[in-house]
Structure formats: structure tokens, C-alpha cells
Amino acid sequence: MMKILVCVKQVPDTTNIKWTENNTIQREGLESVMNPFDIFAVEEALKIKNKRHNVSITTLTMGPNQAIDMLKKTIARGCDSACLLTDRKFAGADTYATSKTIASAIRTKYADFNLIICGQFAVDGDTAQTGPAIANNLKIPQVTYVKEIVDANEFHVTVRRELEEGIETVQVKLPALICVLQGDYEPSPVTINGVKKALKTEIDIYSADNIDIAAEDAGLKGSPTYVSKAFRPVKKHECVFVENSSDFCNELKECLQDE
Amino acid sequence: MSRGILLYAQITKSGYVHPVFFELASKAQELSKKLNNEPIIALIMTTKGNTEKFKEGFQKFGIDKVYALENERFENYISDYYITSAVNVIKQIDPSVILIGATCEGRDFAPGISTALHTGLTADCIELDINEKGQLAATRPTFGGQLMATILSKKTPQMATVRPNVFKPLEEDVVKDTEFVYPEVNLDGIEERVKILNFIKGIENERNKLLDAKIIIAGGMGMKNAKGFEMLEDAAKVIGAEVGATRAAVEAGIAKRNMQIGQTGVTVTPKIYIACGISGAIQHIVGMENSDKIFAVNIDKNAPIFEHCDCGIVGDVFEVLPEMVEFLKKINENI
Numbered sequence: 001m002m003k004i005l006v007c008v009k010q011v012p013d014t015t016n017i018k019w020t021e022n023n024t025i026q027r028e029g030l031e032s033v034m035n036p037f038d039i040f041a042v043e044e045a046l047k048i049k050n051k052r053h054n055v056s057i058t059t060l061t062m063g064p065n066q067a068i069d070m071l072k073k074t075i076a077r078g079c080d081s082a083c084l085l086t087d088r089k090f091a092g093a094d095t096y097a098t099s100k101t102i103a104s105a106i107r108t109k110y111a112d113f114n115l116i117i118c119g120q121f122a123v124d125g126d127t128a129q130t131g132p133a134i135a136n137n138l139k140i141p142q143v144t145y146v147k148e149i150v151d152a153n154e155f156h157v158t159v160r161r162e163l164e165e166g167i168e169t170v171q172v173k174l175p176a177l178i179c180v181l182q183g184d185y186e187p188s189p190v191t192i193n194g195v196k197k198a199l200k201t202e203i204d205i206y207s208a209d210n211i212d213i214a215a216e217d218a219g220l221k222g223s224p225t226y227v228s229k230a231f232r233p234v235k236k237h238e239c240v241f242v243e244n245s246s247d248f249c250n251e252l253k254e255c256l257q258d259e
Numbered sequence: 260m261s262r263g264i265l266l267y268a269q270i271t272k273s274g275y276v277h278p279v280f281f282e283l284a285s286k287a288q289e290l291s292k293k294l295n296n297e298p299i300i301a302l303i304m305t306t307k308g309n310t311e312k313f314k315e316g317f318q319k320f321g322i323d324k325v326y327a328l329e330n331e332r333f334e335n336y337i338s339d340y341y342i343t344s345a346v347n348v349i350k351q352i353d354p355s356v357i358l359i360g361a362t363c364e365g366r367d368f369a370p371g372i373s374t375a376l377h378t379g380l381t382a383d384c385i386e387l388d389i390n391e392k393g394q395l396a397a398t399r400p401t402f403g404g405q406l407m408a409t410i411l412s413k414k415t416p417q418m419a420t421v422r423p424n425v426f427k428p429l430e431e432d433v434v435k436d437t438e439f440v441y442p443e444v445n446l447d448g449i450e451e452r453v454k455i456l457n458f459i460k461g462i463e464n465e466r467n468k469l470l471d472a473k474i475i476i477a478g479g480m481g482m483k484n485a486k487g488f489e490m491l492e493d494a495a496k497v498i499g500a501e502v503g504a505t506r507a508a509v510e511a512g513i514a515k516r517n518m519q520i521g522q523t524g525v526t527v528t529p530k531i532y533i534a535c536g537i538s539g540a541i542q543h544i545v546g547m548e549n550s551d552k553i554f555a556v557n558i559d560k561n562a563p564i565f566e567h568c569d570c571g572i573v574g575d576v577f578e579v580l581p582e583m584v585e586f587l588k589k590i591n592e593n594i
Contacts, residue, residue: 224379
């Protein structure tokens with residue numbers, strides 16, 4: 001049996017942010033979506049399941065109750081079970097506290113996992129830190145910037161990493177954690193049978209007491225970093241529209257001549 | 260004098276110190292002054308005898324002390340070996356600040372260090388300062404670049420990864436009598452859990468030309484296909500520009516990966532940036548908005564690119580661009 005855990009996150013739809021008059025993000029009406037990178041984390045797990053027998057996939061998230069919808073969708077796409085870590089004590093966590101909490105949950109509830117898959121980035125915070133920090137908390141090897149899983153068995157996973165300088169193929173001994181980039185393919189759709197299964201499947205819900213994490217290690221209290229100031233970036237350019245190509249060319253020419 | 264600002268000197272696969280180290284070294288001079296001249300320390304991890312090659316660079320870039328960890332297992336970056344060894348030596352150094360380039364390697368390496376040191380880590384910063392209380396104030400974009408956040412840490416070392424090509428390297432050498440120490444590295448008994456099977460160098464193994472370009476002409480999905488990008492290449496030749504692209508264009512296969520500008524590509528700062536058929540997704544904007552002058556051509560007058568440019572024209576890029584090329588050719592002939 002190969003047990004795969006996929007860590008997923010619900011994020012606000014950052015492509016559609018509106019601002020209040022006070023230059024804060026208007027949270028009302030801001031839709032939540034599954035982090036696009038995590039869609040491919042689920043997808044890479046499903047690809048292993050489709051190729052091999054005896055693979056089970058559990059998706060795991062930390063967040064409010066409304067994240068259940070997202071977890072149900074992962075089951076509708078072919079995952080087997082899902083887990084929600086939810087507790088007021090988890091609120092306001094930075095990547096340090098988040099990874100400690102998730103690692104604690106894995107240690108207490110899913111200690112027999114073989115492989116953990118995370119998205120490389122979450123589009124809201126964009127830190128790329130929670131995955132590697134979970135690996136370090138669990139003292140398992142990590143491989144980041146994975147474009148594709150080339151091969152997987154009970155002992156090893158072979159992956160293709162996409163780095164600045166080129167493509168690296170790496171073999172990692174299980175148990176391990178990998179962080180995946182977005183794929184160049186369409187994710188698999190929700191099926192009718194999948195939806196039926198999702199409706200029947202109970203989501204496992206755990207609070208801080210269930211997963212052996214102290215209140216001072218979780219959430220805002222357990223976070224070494226804090227936001228001292230948040231602000232809207234200063235607009236750096238002001239557009240002057242020109243009517244025709246020749247005006248455009250002349251503006252460009254002046255600029256080029258200054259150089 | 261104790262503590263210090265520790266900078267990670269990443270060695271690239273091509274065997275040089277990653278340029279972001281020199282950018283950090285330059286910023287560290289400024290931060291050090293605000294921290295009662297705490298020393299600037301570099302950490303390098305490489306194979307036996309290899310630090311020698313980089314000695315002069317460290318001396319010219321104002322580094323007070325270099326901790327060189329040399330071991331045969333450091334031929335390539337392997338997180339297990341690098342993190343374990345770095346944590347051991349950082350515990351001894353006990354710096355107040357640790358800065359690491361936000362490269363693929365840096366962003367893989369840093370979270371392991373912060374977890375082991377039980378401290379915070381701020382990712383992919385674009386501004387660093389020391390506040391009135393002597394804390395590192397690290398500013399970074401969140402929400403896809405739509406919101407900026409300044410982050411402080413309650414614990415030390417205060418750690419941050421910093422986006423490459425944001426700070427400028429020192430313009431003039433700050434020559435120091437750098438001290439080099441070679442702590443013992445013991446990796447015996449550490450299991451080989453990650454094995455590199457193969458590495459295929461991409462075109463990006465050389466320094467990306469976009470980083471130093473004075474003029475960039477970039478295309479998005481509005482360029483439609485590879486032919487559209489050939490038009491940009493032709494225009495680039497006339498004005499001596501480099502060609503850039505959006506992520507969408509790269510992923511659609513009409514532009515090369517090393518052309519990608521933006522959050523997941525390179526950050527560029529040319530004098531002139533000409534955006535052709537680029538709608539202006541915020542992920543692209545964060546990679547080019549620090550250009551001096553931005554010109555934009557787009558068919559859609561509501562395209563967000565017009566919020567971030569100095570001169571814009573609403574029109575078909577396939578009409579404007581050829582006219583522009585003809586016009587510029589004429590100027591060239593007249594000079």
C-alpha cells in the first residue's frame with residue numbers, strides 16, 4: 001500500500017482583488033479557490049494512483065470550516081479521503097507555525113504515509129516555505145520545484161525538477177516530501193461517480209487537542225514573524241495615451257535619444 | 260563585537276557565486292551601519308579547495324569574515340547535506356540576521372534552516388531595512404504583488420530570502436581584510452536520501468541577458484504565435500533590445516522559457532520597456548515595473564498594462580509594430 005498525503009490550501013482569488021477607499025483589500029465577496037499549484041499536487045498524486053495498484057490519497061488542509069468544500073472536490077476528482085485541521089488556536093499562523101501544526105497532525109494521524117505532495121507556491125502568500133518546513137519538521141527529505149513525477153514505487157520517487165539553470169532529475173528515498181510546480185496539462189475533471197463518493201465521504205476534522213500541538217506553538221502565538229505594516233504598492237507609472245502610431249514612435253524616439 | 264549579518268554565497272551549477280550574493284553584500288553594508296557596524300559574514304559551501312577561487316570577490320565586496328564549509332559531498336546542492344551542515348555552523352556564529360538569495364536553491368535551503376533554528380523566515384523580499392528598534396524590517400509582495408507587507412521577527416536570527424536583481428551590487432569596491440575560517444564538516448552517518456541522477460543544462464546557465472538589458476521589447480499572448488515573436492526579434496535588432504515574454508506566452512510555447520519576465524521569471528530594470536500585446540497580469544507587472552520608461556501597445560483599452568506604463572497606444576500590435584520598425588530603421592539610417 002502506498003499512502004500519499006497531499007497538502008492543499010484555500011486561497012482568495014487573487015486575480016480579482018478589489019480595493020476599499022482606505023486602500024485595504026475588500027474581503028467581502030472575495031471568492032476562495034483552491035491554490036492553483038495544489039491542483040497539480042493532487043493531479044500528480046492521481047497520476048501515481050492511475051498507474052499503480054494499492055495507492056490511497058488523502059488531502060489535508062488547515063483552515064476554516066468552509067474549506068470542506070474544497071476537500072470534497074478533491075475526493076470528487078479521485079482522492080480517497082480528506083482531513084481538515086481547524087481550530088481558533090490555528091488562526092494567524094505564519095509558515096513556521098503552520099508547518100509545525102501540519103507536521104504534528106501528520107505525525108499523530110498519518111504516521112504511516114509514504115509520500116507528501118505540496119504545491120510549490122500558494123498564490124496568496126507566495127512564500128514557498130510551508131512544504132520544505134513540514135519536511136524539516138518531520139525530518140524527511142524534500143525535493144522542490146518538481147515539474148513532473150517520472151516514476152514512483154514504495155521505496156523511491158524519481159522526479160524532474162525545473163530550476164533556473166536547467167532540468168535536474170532526482171531520486172528520493174521514501175518517506176519524502178515533494179513540492180510541485182504547475183503542470184502544462186489540463187487537470188482531470190470531477191466525475192459523477194466522484195461527486196457521489198464525495199457526498200458520502202466524511203471529512204476527518206481535527207483540532208489542536210487531537211493532534212498534539214500546544215496552543216503556544218500554533219497560530220499567532222506560535223509564529224515568530226508578524227506583519228508590522230501592509231500597504232498598497234505605489235503606482236510607479238502614469239499613462240499618457242497617444243492616438244496614432246507616429247506619435248507613439250516619436251515618444252519612443254525621444255526616449256531612445258536620451259539614452 | 261558579536262552577532263553579525265550572515266549572507267549565503269550560493270555557488271551555481273556553472274561554478275560561480277550567484278550574483279544575488281553581491282547584491283546582498285551591497286545591501287548588508289547599509290544594514291550593518293544601522294546595526295552598530297555588526298560584521299558582515301559570508302557562508303560558502305563547496306568542494307575541497309574551491310573557496311580559494313572566490314577569495315578576491317569576498318575581499319572586494321566588504322565581507323569581514325567567511326565561513327567556508329568544504330566537503331566532497333557539496334559538489335551539488337543536496338538539501339540534506341547543506342541544511343545539516345549550515346545549521347551546525349550558524350548555531351556557532353549566532354548572527355542577528357541571515358540573508359539568502361530567493362533562488363530555487365535559496366528557497367529550498369532557507370526554510371530548513373529556519374525550522375532547525377526555531378526562528379522566522381520572510382520570503383522573497385524586495386526591500387530590507389533596520390527599524391528604530393534595531394529589528395530587520397523585510398518588505399515583500401503578497402497577494403500576487405497586489406499588497407506589500409513589512410514583516411518583523413520576534414526571534415533571532417531574523418531570516419529573509421531576497422529576490423535577485425532587486426538590489427544593486429556595490430558600485431565601488433569596499434576592500435576588507437577578510438578573515439577565512441574553515442570549520443570541520445562531518446557528514447559521516449548522514450544517509451544519502453536524495454540522489455541527483457542527471458542534470459541537463461538549460462540555455463539559462465549563462466547570465467540571462469534580460470537582466471542587464473538597457474532596452475527590452477516584450478510580448479504576451481497578443482503576439483499570437485511564434486511568428487509574432489519573430490517580429491519582436493526583428494524589432495529588437497533594430498533598436499538593440501533584448502526580447503522578453505510573459506509567462507502565458509512561454510507556457511503557450513510561443514516564447515522561450517529564458518525570456519520569461521515576472522514573478523516566476525526574471526525581474527528586469529531596463530531604461531525602456533516596450534510591452535507588445537501584454538495584458539498586464541500583476542505577476543508580470545512585478546517583474547518589470549521598475550523599468551524607467553514603459554511603452555505599451557494593446558488592442559484592449561481596459562488592459563491593466565495601461566495602469567503601469569508611461570506611454571500607451573490602443574491598437575493592433577501587428578499594425579503598430581511594423582510601423583515602429585520602419586520608423587526606427589529610418590532614424591538609424593539618418594544617424
